[in-house]
Amino acid sequence: MSSFKHLHSALLELLRFGVLILVTFIEAFFIFQQWKFIFQFILFTCFLLVYVLRYYLMSKPQAVFLVDFSCFKPPCFCRVPFSTFLENASRIEYFDSESIAFMSKILTSSGLSEETYLPPALHYIPPKTHQQESIKEVQMVLFPIMEDLLSKTKLSSRDIDILIVNCSGFCPSPSLSSIIINKYSMKRDIMSYNLSGMGCSASALAIDLAENLLKTHKNSYAIVLSTEILSTGWYSGNEKPKLLINCLFRMGSAAILLTNKKEAKTSSKYKLLCTVRTQRAFEDKAYLAGIREEDSNGKLGVTLNRDLLQVVGETLRANITILGFRILPFTEKLLRGVSIFRKKFIQKSGEIYVPNFKNVIQHFCLPVSGRPLIREIAKGMKLSEKDMEPALMTLHRFGNQSSSSLWYELAYMEAKERVKIGDKIWQLGIGTGPKCNSVVLECLRPILGESKKGPWADCIHQYPNME
Secondary structure, rough: OOHHHHHHHHHHHHHHHHHHHHHHHHHHHHHHHOHHHHHHHHHHHHHHHHHHHHHHHHHOOOEEEEEEEEEEOOHHHHEOOHHHHHHHOOOOOOHHHHHHHHHHHHHHHOOOOOEEOOHHHHHHHOOOOOHHHHHHHHHHHHHHHHHHHHHHHHOOHHHOOEEEEEEEOOOOOOOOOHHHHHHHHOOOEEEEEEOOOOHHHHHHHHHHHHHHHHHHOOOOOEEEEOOOHHHHHOOOOOHHHHHHHHHHHHHEEEEEEOOOHHHOOOOOOOOEEEEEEOOOOOOHHHHHEEEEEEEOOOOOEEEEEOOHHHHHHHHHHHHHHHHHHHHOOOOHHHHHHHHHHHHHHOOOOOOOOOOOOHOOOEEOOOOOHHHHHHHHHHHHOOOOHHHHHHHHHHHHHHHHHHHHHHHHHHHHHHHOOOOOOOEEEEEEEEOOOEEEEEEEEEEEEOOOOOOOOOOOOOOOOOOOOOO
């Protein structure tokens, strides 16, 4: 397939060169025969028109389709009820009683259920956090979803042209993308990328990267694999801001297939409408709001500082502003513009109008970073309980799965058969850095029968659960 692409490209270049030689020859013939200028002008005009039309058609961005996606359902033996978690933690010598009490309080108020999962390495006392256990976890969470995605889309691993793997905290050598390529004997000229340190926004960011690559490389398939390896992120100290990660983050992964093949439009679930990326790493306060660092005893962990909610709000605001200008109707843009002008020059105590995104977006996949953050984001965007439901239920059933949570939310909506043809879905990822990434999808075909498969298959009838 790759050789065919190169041959096709070479033939096109040869054809362009041949046309240029032909036109030059004809022009020289006209001059030699002393034909009237009008014939030369007509020839030049036709030649110019053809090339302008070709440039317009070639420069028109190619549509990118999301063919399908798969989410990992952890096995039952990885389930970790609160009682098991706290009992194991109390038997680990490096946690003091104050830390145990703090983690107990966080768990009971977190919005997580008793059904979430941790990898086998973290069920040991003490947890196994060395390299080999993390590699085993990679194989456990990425191999099944890769195979499931290829199976449901009837593709071979050698059909894939682009591979993007994102995992924030675990970056081995060879890379995670190399592990996948080696496992599935993918073709030698596959374009592979490994994203690390990008936090919970990494999946949306990887979709943006895939979209840009598919705009450049025609007739291609791209797979995005999103996960977080928890065995390397376990914190074994007693600083409270770092203990939050132990309590909230749980197992999860997702595989997403995208393509720019025109024939895929009829079989794909979604069309990718737009992506928006913003970040605030240039500000010290924002940069330090969530950071991986050692504590006073040299124990590595992720610190979530008190400024986090404020920083998230500022980062989100910048992203929403850009996205709003792209997708909102003129009336919403006008109302917001007038309110900003009024606040700045007329009534400084007045509020800035919050655009109603529900005029253009039917479904929302919010960051699953904790119940307070979900509700705060929804409040700022004036979303209803039903709009928050996929995020809150994903948090309840699976916990915070970092970047892959967005796909469990979409799977929830599909299992509930809420996504209809023409509906638009906004996936919003916020991660350390801080950075905010938005992905807007449009449903292309009826999505039925998802309640019988996928991560929600055995429990969708129990939701929504608003306890």
